[in-house]
Amino acid sequence: MVSSRSLLTVFATFIAVAASQKCYAVDGTALDSTYTPCNPSAKHSSCCASTDVCMSNGLCMGTTNESIGMIFSRGCTDSKGKDASCQQICPGVSDDSNGLKPVKAWQLQTCDSGEYCCRGADDTKSCCDNAKAPKVTTTFSATLQLQTPTATNPVAEVVATAVSTGTPFEATTTPTAHACAKEKRETAIVGGTIAGVFSMLIAGLSATVYWMYKREKRQRKLKEHYEEQFSQTNAYRKALASSAGSCRGSVLLDELKLKSSASE
Template sequence: MVSQLSFLSVFTIFTFLIAPTIAQQCYGLDGSTLDSSYAPCNPNAKHSGCCATKRTNGSPDICLDNGLCMATNNEQLGMIWQSGCTDKTGQDVACPKMCPDATTDFNGSNPVVAWQVQTCDYGRYCCRAAGDRRSCCGNSSAPEIITDSVGSLLLETTTADTTPSTNKLPHAAASAVSTGKPFEITAVPTGDSCKKERQKIAIVGGTVGGLFGLTVLALVSAIYWMHKRERRQRRLKEHYETQFSQTNAYRKALASTAVSMRTSTSLEEFRPKSSGVVQQ
């Protein structure tokens, strides 16, 4: 009897320890088994959404409180994903359900492994299948989401405060936050807002470009004017030197003529004058 009780106790403890481990297997939205880089966001729960938090060949994902994932790996930085759940059917309440009809793509036919939650406009999102490069925004058959928030980041706290808090971030890019508490990811203004921002950027860029063009034009004009003035001054100098040399030559000629005239006058003075008597 004692042996049976001991066996039952050991079996109960073994089952208690092993059962959570078995429940921690992650599955894609199509029911396929995900690799070991995926782990449950809440390992203590019976079922939980899964993210690639164990990725070793790149930056790991960050879990959101609703089971979605934020990618931090290279070109996918900041993207929101609905990757899967520990419930193979995906029907458990703990499984992420941001994207409706999570077992098909937005054409309603082929099963998908994961969804990417794409931002379309402020508070408006859509779902497209993983690996699909087409934008799902404006696609009437794509799953659409209207919400002010797509979730809160779940980061391990390193402070003495163990009470979770939720703080709104101004934009969906929350990768720079490192305080270790949940942060709400709010909608990012896009669409018309982005058009207005682009218009502002274009106006500023045009203004800066215009000022730069005027500056270059003024600089070129100044260089041309300086070159023209230098050339004019050089010509004036050459003309002055020519005139000066000609004047000096003229002065020398006058001086030489004057000397010759004075010499001739002096010789005339020393010549004997005639007496006026004519010899027979």
Template structure:
């Protein structure tokens, strides 16, 4: 909002300056004036010109008579006939007070007698008192002019017929009032702009805080959703692992030798049999046949060896005999 107002103010100021520079100001002798001089009423067909664009900020005050009141230094409250937008100087809006004078660039208008309203004209470079030269004195019908509001044809109801060259102190009050009014208006405008700037900054600060809160809320929601998703995935992984462990076969390592090798199985009755000598034996289906045969062969070999020893014992006495 503040930037829009500033842009609008800059646009209006630029438009006003552009409007003022549309028309060229000319001196009383028809020479083109420099950029300091601007039309007092740029919207009019012809307008008097005053120093309204002074670099030092001490601009003239436009009068409805076409004259300009200076506010610069020692020339403060002095009246000047500078020129107008009509290069011939014959337009009604142009200053006519010093037309009886020889052609000149500009004229300074001094008040000679406040009682009879007499004034005189002198060249802008002349420092003499023109009131002592009768050929330079003229009579003003009523007043020498009223203050003209810049950019309009309206006047302030203030007369200057009693202004004397040495009465600048009295007139400085009026000039001070006008300048004070302008400065007061500028101060009020500055305060309004400052208020709008502070209000705009406060609104921006509130918007920034609201955005920060929204960001923190969204981040927290994202963290919570991520943690919940991780927990759910962990639960699914554990359930999947437990399911597959329950379905997997259990492997039990076998013993080095079957238990039936050493003893009969209680679940199946062992069949009874006899060996070659007629002794009863238990035959297990899990016993190793080779070992059983080996054991049987060893027994038979043992019996054969024993019988041979008996035969040798029985034969020996006969040999001795």
């Protein structure tokens, strides 16, 4: 088991390293304590605002108010920005697209053409139609580095794919564990829906077959009833006709006998 002294030593070392890594803006000016290195244990690291989420490619994703989902290049711990960890997303450009002032941080705006353009982080004007604005044609793919609260835990990574969908720049995050759970839930929902629809179809089909069976049975009984009644009626008529014929014959015979007696 790790002793308390060892934990204090690790914690103190972590604090010392973090304190020694000061963040600098894109133009080299020192940033205040609201900007922190994304990888404090490294010699140099890209920096993001405390409210941002660090990305593995050195960029930052905004998470508050109007900046949510936007991608920024805030700077790094190398004041000259020469270290490989410092993101040079808009290389060779030090002024905003209007040429008015140096840029402390870049914001990547997604254009309808599928390209990205760089504008100052505090610039509210679109840079897509600005010929002076730096254009970036690289397709970004990175992971979101979620900082853990303790120095002993590694940086957690969540896969994210950049999507060109217009302004502001948006990224779709898919945490592995949550994605699996979500996929299972969606699969269960889809499976339940299909099972429900299938059950309804079976129930409807069964009801239709039963109704047709009952109808056919009723019609068959009616047919048998009417046929029986018809046969009985025909038999009665034949018997009546036969009875009437025999009666008529006896009447004629009686008439002949009377006529014979009279002639004598």
